[in-house]
Amino acid sequence: MNSMITALARLLIFPGLLFAIPAAWFFLWAERKSVALMQGRIGPPFMQPFFDFIKLLGKTTPSRSGLGGLLMKAWPLIAVSAAAGAVGLLPVLPSSGGFEGDLILLLALLELPSMCIIAAGFSSRSIFGEIGSAREAVLSVSYNVVFLLAIVSVAASQHTFRLEALAQAPMSPLHLLGLLAILVCLPAKLHINPFSLPNAEQEIYSGPMTEYAGPELAMWELSHGLEWVAATGLVASLAAPHVAIWWVAALLFVAISFGVVLLLSVVAAATARLQIDTTVRFYWRCTLIFAVLAISSALFMRFKL
Amino acid sequence: MGETMNLWNKLMCYSRRRSPWLFHMNGGSCNGCDIELVASLSPRYDAEQLGMRLEGSPRHADILVITGPITKNAVGAIRTVYDQVCGPKAVVAVGSCPATTNVFIDSRTLAGPLDNVLPVDVYVPGCPPRPDAIVRGVAKAAEILAERASKKITAEPGPEPVAEPVAEVQP
Numbered sequence: 073m074n075s076m077i078t079a080l081a082r083l084l085i086f087p088g089l090l091f092a093i094p095a096a097w098f099f100l101w102a103e104r105k106s107v108a109l110m111q112g113r114i115g116p117p118f119m120q121p122f123f124d125f126i127k128l129l130g131k132t133t134p135s136r137s138g139l140g141g142l143l144m145k146a147w148p149l150i151a152v153s154a155a156a157g158a159v160g161l162l163p164v165l166p167s168s169g170g171f172e173g174d175l176i177l178l179l180a181l182l183e184l185p186s187m188c189i190i191a192a193g194f195s196s197r198s199i200f201g202e203i204g205s206a207r208e209a210v211l212s213v214s215y216n217v218v219f220l221l222a223i224v225s226v227a228a229s230q231h232t233f234r235l236e237a238l239a240q241a242p243m244s245p246l247h248l249l250g251l252l253a254i255l256v257c258l259p260a261k262l263h264i265n266p267f268s269l270p271n272a273e274q275e276i277y278s279g280p281m282t283e284y285a286g287p288e289l290a291m292w293e294l295s296h297g298l299e300w301v302a303a304t305g306l307v308a309s310l311a312a313p314h315v316a317i318w319w320v321a322a323l324l325f326v327a328i329s330f331g332v333v334l335l336l337s338v339v340a341a342a343t344a345r346l347q348i349d350t351t352v353r354f355y356w357r358c359t360l361i362f363a364v365l366a367i368s369s370a371l372f373m374r375f376k377l
Numbered sequence: 378m379g380e381t382m383n384l385w386n387k388l389m390c391y392s393r394r395r396s397p398w399l400f401h402m403n404g405g406s407c408n409g410c411d412i413e414l415v416a417s418l419s420p421r422y423d424a425e426q427l428g429m430r431l432e433g434s435p436r437h438a439d440i441l442v443i444t445g446p447i448t449k450n451a452v453g454a455i456r457t458v459y460d461q462v463c464g465p466k467a468v469v470a471v472g473s474c475p476a477t478t479n480v481f482i483d484s485r486t487l488a489g490p491l492d493n494v495l496p497v498d499v500y501v502p503g504c505p506p507r508p509d510a511i512v513r514g515v516a517k518a519a520e521i522l523a524e525r526a527s528k529k530i531t532a533e534p535g536p537e538p539v540a541e542p543v544a545e546v547q548p
Contacts, residue, residue, distance in 0.1 A: 104425075112420040117395070120428055126392035127439070132464045200434075273433035285436040285463040 096297025193280030204279025406445030447489030
């Protein structure tokens, strides 16, 4: 019963919905604002993502009939709930519970929004949506190998798939290597430059989102913000030193996540979009070697070879 | 209940004024106005301070920005895109061409001025207009949208948005 209440509190209050939705808007604003500052502009006001969200809720959507229309309504909702669930699983507070194998659930939930984006583009019947979905699928195949190997190498070196145990593990060179590999994958996971292929706005309108309008688009924006919170939060919870006092742990989590957001915005502002073959080559040739090194050293550590 | 609806209406009004998303369409323009529109998003004028964003898809937009004297070729495309923008929406005519057809007046290749084709909310005259004039025109259009919100949340004179995709895959 007690663990049930803890789980609900994690999902609904901290680090779940009550914290994650404002944090999602804050991170979206921080990204836009820091890119604007780096370009010598002033940038959007603090509440901008909130205003965008409310405005989109008040717009009409074209009525679509049949199964296709129903699916188009469902994808953004699935994406939002998956991303919110992923944030709820993060081991932010000390002794916050969790279970053996919650890392695997977290990885699956982090992957669901991009699956939904692929499906959404194809079910919208727009040619730009289909091109965007195909690009998203190729991108996801290329970065996920590195991303999963990096996380598995960290987990294998600690003999566990439990997030809390991983978060409390002492820093080792292998841990740092894994974190670095995860950081390299984040721009692709969040579709920002130089890997903003799927929603390349000057080439293919808005990619998979081309046909979405009004409240459905608002849900996509929200799920994108929640993905920011979940992905930077994963890095933060793996990188943060173990602290017993809960409010210090929470503050550290927010501070490190914010730092990762700033780092990613610098990368986004400083680079231009790469072509699809360059992107795939980057992940397969350069970083795969790096990830294979990480996992082999993790296995050596485990079996003490 | 009435109290919360009132509060929601006020919030919606404010959000619409602070978050105009644009879709830009060229109706046979010489590109002068198009360059000035892009310049209004540049560091010197920075329209993003008002929440403006140039969107890739007409489905995402609130405000349709049209330049050029509206050639006969462009009429069909402009009507389709106008129908694809979801309500509530506003139209801003940038430059002298969509307002009067400018130096191309009486040309047999034109269907313009723009108000022969679409209901226009704001005219920004000039050949080309300065970027700050364009920013002001878009801000005015956003205020018109907010006024519509204060009357009724989804008040939108005109037909329902069509369900046709932006560009359908040909079988």
